[in-house]
Amino acid sequence: MSVTLKDVAALAGVSRSAVSRTFTEGASVSAKTRSKVEKAALELGYSPNALASSLTTGRTKLIGLISNNFHNPIFLEVFDQFTRALQERGLRPLIVNLTDETEPANSVRMLRQYSVDAAIVASSTLPPSFAKAFHDAGVPVVHTFGRSATSPEVHVVGIDNVECGRMAARELLARGYRHVGYLGGPKDATSALDRHRGFTEELCDHPEINVTHCFASAYSFEAGRSEMLRLLADSPAEAYFCGDDILSVGALSALAEHGLKPGKDIGIIGLNDMEMSRWQSVDLTTIHQPIKQIITSSVDLVEQMLKEPQRYPEARIFPCRVIERGTLRPRL
Amino acid sequence: MSVTLKDVAALAGVSRSAVSRTFTEGASVSAKTRSKVEKAALELGYSPNALASSLTTGRTKLIGLISNNFHNPIFLEVFDQFTRALQERGLRPLIVNLTDETEPANSVRMLRQYSVDAAIVASSTLPPSFAKAFHDAGVPVVHTFGRSATSPEVHVVGIDNVECGRMAARELLARGYRHVGYLGGPKDATSALDRHRGFTEELCDHPEINVTHCFASAYSFEAGRSEMLRLLADSPAEAYFCGDDILSVGALSALAEHGLKPGKDIGIIGLNDMEMSRWQSVDLTTIHQPIKQIITSSVDLVEQMLKEPQRYPEARIFPCRVIERGTLRPRL
DNA sequence: GCGCGGATTGCAACCGGTTGCACCCCCGGG
DNA sequence: CCCGGGGGTGCAACCGGTTGCAATCCGCGC
Incomplete structure (x- = not known):
């Protein structure tokens, strides 16, 4: 079926080692041998079997x-x-x-x-x-x-997810929100926990600020949307730090369904700066992750x-x- | 470093073949041998090297x-x-x-x-x-x-991309649009061409309908958006069949930027029915691809x-x- | 013309498994 | 008690390469 080292060696009239060496970086082969081998390899359409070589080199890439x-x-x-x-x-x-x-x-x-x-x-x-x-x-x-x-x-x-949480908190403070919320990813996600920690730690120094928090069931549009719908049903905060842009987009959808204007009626800040956040229809303020x-x-x-x-x-x-x-x- | 067939064979006190056989479906091994091998394998944390076996079986999965x-x-x-x-x-x-x-x-x-x-x-x-x-x-x-x-x-x-083009055309006709357009993917994409063909073929039978077409530079949001912006600058059609949902979403953004309401001012039908098309903020009429x-x-x-x-x-x-x-x- | 040393080359063993084949063992039937 | 046969087992060759080592080649200086 497939052409092997041996076939090339036979056609080129050299040993299998010679063929192997012309295909391995930095091995010692004379120009003459190399060209004979290359010609034969080209003729047969040979290319070395990476898996077989991994057996001896110990590297598969x-x-x-x-x-x-x-x-x-x-x-x-x-x-x-x-x-x-x-x-x-x-x-x-x-x-x-x-x-x-x-x-x-x-x-x-x-x-x-x-x-x-x-x-x-x-x-x-x-x-x-x-x-x-x-x-x-x-x-x-x-x-x-x-x-x-x-x-x-x-x-x-x-x-640094904790620092990102802090950063979000500072940003909301700087814009004068007094009642803020964290809408995070799933409770067992390390990033959701760390962002939450930074967010609440930063706000500890500001007892005048009212802080709430909740965790969506997943990092997904639907989770963000349904969580925000739940929040809107019962005295929501003035602004939310959503633990991920996709949660933010879900939350924005919920706002729209309630006829609320993001940035005006309720603030949203996300995290990631995914491509979609730049779309004019989304226009999400967010923390850029490089x-x-x-x-x-x-x-x-x-x-x-x-x-x-x-x-x-x-x-x-x-x-x-x-x-x-x-x-x-x-x-x- | 890693534990091999030989190690397991030695520990179990059997031949390498025996070990190999206990790990290959349908090979003939006695219950006694099998259990000895399994015990040894477990003890050493052995698992067979898929690449090595592919060498003889010819299957890598x-x-x-x-x-x-x-x-x-x-x-x-x-x-x-x-x-x-x-x-x-x-x-x-x-x-x-x-x-x-x-x-x-x-x-x-x-x-x-x-x-x-x-x-x-x-x-x-x-x-x-x-x-x-x-x-x-x-x-x-x-x-x-x-x-x-x-x-x-x-x-x-x-x-059948041609049929999808036809379907889109019929859908636009059924809604009484008289001036319709095709906003397709890149000109060298087979799907863009086929959908275009079906779309125009179907409309051939309707000389009263005014048909235009153009091709975006890629199947991407930005390509759809900028192409639609270009169209809007100069007497657009009443409705467009966008060759892909992502183009549709880009086009929708362009409409919004011009203060136009999709479905009311200009019609859009996409293709794919991606998750995002279901989002309330997108709410895209589209051709579902299973x-x-x-x-x-x-x-x-x-x-x-x-x-x-x-x-x-x-x-x-x-x-x-x-x-x-x-x-x-x-x-x- | 001869000897030397570095560059090339081929041999053979090996990487970690698989498998055809021969052999052995054990059991049941005659 | 002997023989046949089938399942279980190990040997050894092989899958497609790589590589240490020893042998060979070649050019050069003396």
């Missing part, structure tokens, strides 16, 4: 990409960036869709069976222990969008780990900033 | 998933469905992000290097020749969302091809239907 955010539009951007960044470096993403799972055991086993060189956990909801399971199984791992503070054993690339930098950095880190698997774990935290659009009233 | 639609929100749904459907069947998606490429050569080579068992081309814009390149290279392939009529050599699963069925069917087909690689090619076409929402005026 396969990178496990594990996520559970398949319902948040931001993931489309994340996904595009990851696949491109990996491809550019000659690495191949092997996807794991975690949607209904939170136990790492299956993914770990599966990715080990495929001998991935490393794994990337791309999720803001999974706990540090999830990524650690890969580490413990000997799979180099980066947790992108992970919780930073408490993960000394695993590389984390992302943002997705592209985070992903590039994550893939860089993965690449480094390939050379140095035992690399000392680090947290790479990127600053966020508020993007002013139309869903908060002006600063005082 | 790796499926190449190739796409270029990373900027259309519908792809999030597509992607979720594909990865889940594959996982459920024990297959592993190896992603190729084609974004800036239209030549199959690189993807084919790469996927062959990784010995994928099959490839899925998930794109409504790539020509049949793209998928055929995989077929010609001996890689079983399914073109999902591909052009149906002209691809006798490759499996295609999707919809994404889930298409994907399930595609993966079924892939699975069949694993058993029967030379299977005679077929086109699986799923019917679409109009979903009435708020962006067209009522039927007469």
Whole structure:
């Protein structure tokens, strides 16, 4: 069926080693041999079997990409960036869709069976222990969008969610809101908890401010919308920090259904700055998370780990900033 | 480093073959041997190397998933469905992000290097020749969302785009629009061309109707928006068939910016029925494409091809239907 | 013309499994 | 008690490459 090393060797009249060497970077082959081999390879349409070579080299260039955010539009951007960044470096993403799972055991086993060189956990909801399971199984791992503070054993690339919560709180204060609310993601999502913590901590110093909070059932449009509908039914706050842009968009829909104008009747500030937030019909004031930098950095880190698997774990935290659009009233 | 067959064999006191057999379905092993092996395997945390075994079995369970639609929100749904459907069947998606490429050569080579068992081309814009390149290279392939009529050599699963164009035209006629337009995807996308063809063919029989058409630069929000802005600047039609929901959403934004009410001032009908189209703030009348069925069917087909690689090619076409929402005026 | 050393090359073992085949063991029937 | 046969087992070859090592080649200086 497929053409192998041996076929090329036979046609070129050299040993199998010679063929192997012409296809491996930096091996010692004379120009003459190389050209004979290349000619034969071209003629037969040969290209080396990456899996077979992985057996001896121990490197597959396969990178496990594990996520559970398949319902948040931001993931489309994340996904595009990851696949491109990996491809550019000659690495191949092997996807794991975690949607209904939170136990790492299956993914770990599966990715080990495929001998991935490393794994990337791309999720803001999974706990540090999830990524650690890969580490413990000997799979180099980066947790992108992970919780930073408490993960000394695993590389984390992302943002400081607590600080983002603070930032949102300061922003609402600066605009003179007196009754503010947090509309977060699911209660078991680390990002939802951390953002909540920052938000409430910052407001502790302001006893005059009335603070409420609630958690949506998921990072999704419907969850944001239905949660906001619930809030609107019973004396809502003046402004909300939504833990994610997709929740914000859901909340905005709820406002519209009640005939309320965002920014005027009720303030909304999101987090992520996904593409859709820029759309004129959405025009969401939000905290920008530098997705592209985070992903590039994550893939860089993965690449480094390939050379140095035992690399000392680090947290790479990127600053966020508020993007002013139309869903908060002006600063005082 | 990692534990191998040999280690387990040694601990269990049996031959390597025995271990291999206890891990392969339907091999002949006595209960006693099996239990000894399982105990040893558990103790060592052994799990077989899928890549090594692929060398002799010729099966990797790796499926190449190739796409270029990373900027259309519908792809999030597509992607979720594909990865889940594959996982459920024990297959592993190896992603190729084609974004800036239209030549199959690189993807084919790469996927062959990784010995994928099959490839899925998930794109409504790539020509049949793209998928055929995989077929010609001996890689079983399914073109999902591909052009149906002209691809006798490759499996295609999707919809009849020409018929969808017709359907859109009939829908606009039924609502009494006299001046209608087609706002399609990129001119080189097969789906844009086919939908255009159906749309104009259907209207040929109605010389009293004024028909215009244009093609956006991409299937994206911005492309739809800017194209509609251009149209609005110069005597627009009464209603448009947008070749994709994301174009529709962009077009809707343009309408809003001009203070025009969709369904009242200008009609819009899309295609796809993506989740966002259901949002109250979008409320897009559109042609529903049965994404889930298409994907399930595609993966079924892939699975069949694993058993029967030379299977005679077929086109699986799923019917679409109009979903009435708020962006067209009522039927007469 | 000869010797030397670095560059090339082929051999053979190995990576982690799978599998055809021969052999062994055990049981039941004659 | 002997024989036949089927299931279970291990040996060894093989899947498609890689790589350490020893042998060979070649050009150059003396």
